[in-house]
Amino acid sequence: QLQLVESGGGLVQPGGSLRLSCAASGYSLNYYNIGWFRHAPGKEREGISCIERRDGSTWYADSVKGRFTISRDNAKNTVYLQMNSLKPEDTGVYYCAADETYSYCSGVVYRYEYWGQGTHVTVSS
DSSP: OOEEEEEOOEEEOTTOOEEEEEEEESSOGGGSEEEEEEEOTTSOOEEEEEEOTTTOOEEEOTTTTTTEEEEEETTTTEEEEEEOSOOGGGOEEEEEEEESSOSSOOSOGGGOOEEOOOEEEEEOO
16 A cells, blocks of 8 residues: 655745655556645645646645746655745645646545555644
8 A cells, every 4th residue: 555654844934945855666657647735734635746647737825826836756665745935824734746647637635545654743933
């Protein structure tokens, strides 16, 4: 079974950067659409970015577009989320997830079958 492990979270000042990693084991990530989700305090879990298995096409939520970049390293079986110009509202638990069913990736939570345990990101001065 596919297993996902996130890392790279932490405390960062507003305007700073972090790179989150989603390392997979069990199967190659090439077979999955991979999404990044954020669960902010008091809010629903939301999709913020994803990358497609077909051709590496990407999608970003408006709230992170232009600041976050998703990428995939097939050799390391890892997907990254580079987060720049971080804001306090980016605070939350970040999860990566994998979908093996749909042709196109999306930020829809129920489309993803496999989830990591999450990594905490706090943006504060």
